[in-house]
Amino acid sequence: MAEWIDAKPKNKAAAWLEERLPIIGLVNNVVGVDTPTPRNLNYWWNFGSLAGLMLVIQIISGVVLAMHYTPNTLMAFDSVERIMRDVNYGWLIRYMHANGASFFFIAVYIHIFRGLYYGSYKAPREVLWMLGIVIFLLMMATAFMGYVLPWGQMSFWGATVITNLFSAIPVVGESIVSLLWGGFSVDNPTLNRFFSLHYLLPFVIAGVVILHIWAKKVSDSGNPLGIDVKSSADQIPFHPFYTVKDAFGAAVFFAIFAAFLFYMPNALGHPDNYIPAEPLVTPASIVPEWYFLPFYAILRAIDFPLGIPFTDIVFVEAKLLGVLAMFASILVWFGLPWLDTSKVRSGKFRPMFRWFFAFLVIDMFVLTWLGAQKPEGNIPFYGKIATFYYFSYFLLILPVLGKREKTLPLPESIANPVVKAAE
C-alpha cells in the first residue's frame, strides 16, 4: 500500500489552499514528485496516460461538436455537413473527434494487451484491472452511439443490427429493444436518446477513470519484471521522470494521429456513412467500426445452437448463443485474475506463456480481419477456429499453464536485476 505524503507548499497562498483542500498533495501523490514509481517501466506503460489524454480530446472536441449538431433524423446529416463546410474549423473538430475515437481505442487496446502480457491483472491489482474493463465497456457503448449520430447509412444500419441483438434475450429481449429504440424501429427517438447518452457516458468514463487511478495509487504500478518493489532503490519519483517520458510518447502518438487527421481523415471510416440514412435501402455489407470487428467476428462465428447433438433438443438458440459469446468474450476478462493460476506475473519469465500470448495477439488481428469479411466460403469456419482459440486462451490455457509451466528464475529486485535467466 502506497504511503501518502502531505504537500508542504512554500508559497503562502498555496499553503493556505492546501490546508483547506489538499489538492496539491493529491496531484503530488498520484502523478507528482511524491509518487514513488518503479524505475523500470518501459514504453508499453505510456498508453494509460495516452488513453487519458485521448478521453480529454474526445470530450473537448465533442462538446464543441454538440454546439453545432442537431439530433433529429431530418437534420442530423445536414448539420454534420454544415459543420464540415460552414462552421469555423468545423472540419478540424469533426475529423479530430472521428479519428480520435479510433486512436482512443488504439491506445486502450495496447494498454489492455500490455496488462495481459505483464500480468497486470494479478493480485493485488484485480480491482484496478476490473475497473479498466468497465471503462472499456463504457467506451464501446459510447463509441457505438456516437457512430449513429451522423445518421449516415452505416449509422442507421449499424444501429439496427446491434440493437436487434438484444432481441435474442429470452422473455425480456423484445422489451429491451423497444426501450433502446423508443419505438418500433430505429428512428428519431433512438437518435435522441443515443445523443443524450453519448454526451453523458464520457463523464461516467471520466468518473471510473478516477477510480481506476485511485486503485493504481493504492496497489502501485506494476512493472515489466512483475516483481514487487523491495526497497526505495527500486523506485523513482513519477515527476519529472515519467511525466517527461509520457509527454515524449504522447508527442509521437499525436504525430501519427495528426497524419491520419490531416492526410487521410476518412481512411478509418466507411464511405457508406457519407450517404444519408435510408431505411428502405440496405447497404451491400453492414460493417461496424474497426475497433468492434474482433467481437463482431465472434458473434458471427457462433451460428449453431447449444443442444444435444443428433437430437432436436436445443438449450440455447444460435442467435442468443452468438450474442452470449460476444459479451462473454469481454466479460471473461473479469475472471482473469483467478483463471491465470501462475504465480509469476510477467510474461517475461514464462517461456510457454509467451507463445500462447503471441498467438492471442495474432488471433485478435485475424478476428479483426474476419469481422470485416462477408460470412461466405471458409470465413465462418475460420471464425470458429479463431473464436475457439480466443476462449481457450482464457478458459483452458491460462488455468492449466500456470500449474504446469516451468518459469524462469525471477530477478532479485528491480534495481538489481542480477539474476539473468540462463538463456
Place this chain on the structure above:
Amino acid sequence: MKFVKNIAIALTAVAGLAGTAMGAGAAKHPMQMEWSFNGPTGTYDRAAAQRGWQVYKDVCSACHSLKYFRFRNLADLGYEEDMIKAWAAEYTVVDGVDDAGDPKERSGMPQDAFPSPFPNPQAAAASNGGAVPPDLSLITKARHDGANYVFSLLTGYEDAPADHPMPAGKNYNPYFKGGNISMAPPLSEGIVEYEDGTPATTEQMAKDLTTFLMYVAEPKLEARKHMGLNVLLYLGILIIVLYLSMKKIWKPVKEGKNFYE
C-alpha cells in the same frame, strides 16, 4: 507521398477495412488516375475544377442535385463575385412567403444552395425510369476510392458481354455494382464547349468533373493539408525537444542513482 499512402493501405488492411471493399460485389476495380488533389501537398487544379463546374452545370445538373454546394463556394475556384452573382441569378428560388401567405420566389443569390432539378425524390424517380439520381455533393467520399470510381464510371460504359442479360432501360457499366446502371452514358465528345478552349473529350470532361466534385465533397482539403504540415512540423520539433529533455532528465536514473537516500 507514396510512403504515407503505403502506411494508409497497410493500416486499413490491418484494420480489416480492406475487406469491406468486397461490399462492391462484382464491380470492376476503378482505374487508378493521377489527381492534382492527391498527396500531402495536393491542391485542386483550379482550371480543371472550373471546367468541371461547367460540365456539371451544363450536363449533370439536369438530373443530379448538389445540395451542399452554394454559389458563393465558386469563389474558391477562382471566380469573380459578379460572375457568381450572375450565375446565381439565372435560377429562381423559393424563399419565405409574401403578405398573402403564398410562397415567394426570387432570383438566386450567392448564398443559395445550387437548386435541385426535382422537387422531391418521387418526382426524380418518375422522370428517370424509377431510379433516383443521387445527390453529387459527397459522391467522391461516399464510394470506395471515390475519385477514381467516379472517373471510371463516367468513362467506363461499354457493350455488355454476350452472356450478360440487360434489363430494359439499363446500361452496361462494369464499374457499377452489378453492371446495370440506369444512367445513360452522360458524356460524349463535344457535349460541352469549354470556355478556355480545351478540347472536350469524354476523358477530359470526366477528369474535370471529378476534380470539381472532389472539391464539392471536401472543400477544406487544401486548408486541412496546409494545417497538417504545420502541425507535423511543430510536433516534429516537440518530439526532438522532449526526447533530448528525457535523455537528460533520465541520466541519473540510468546511472543507478537512488533518489530516496
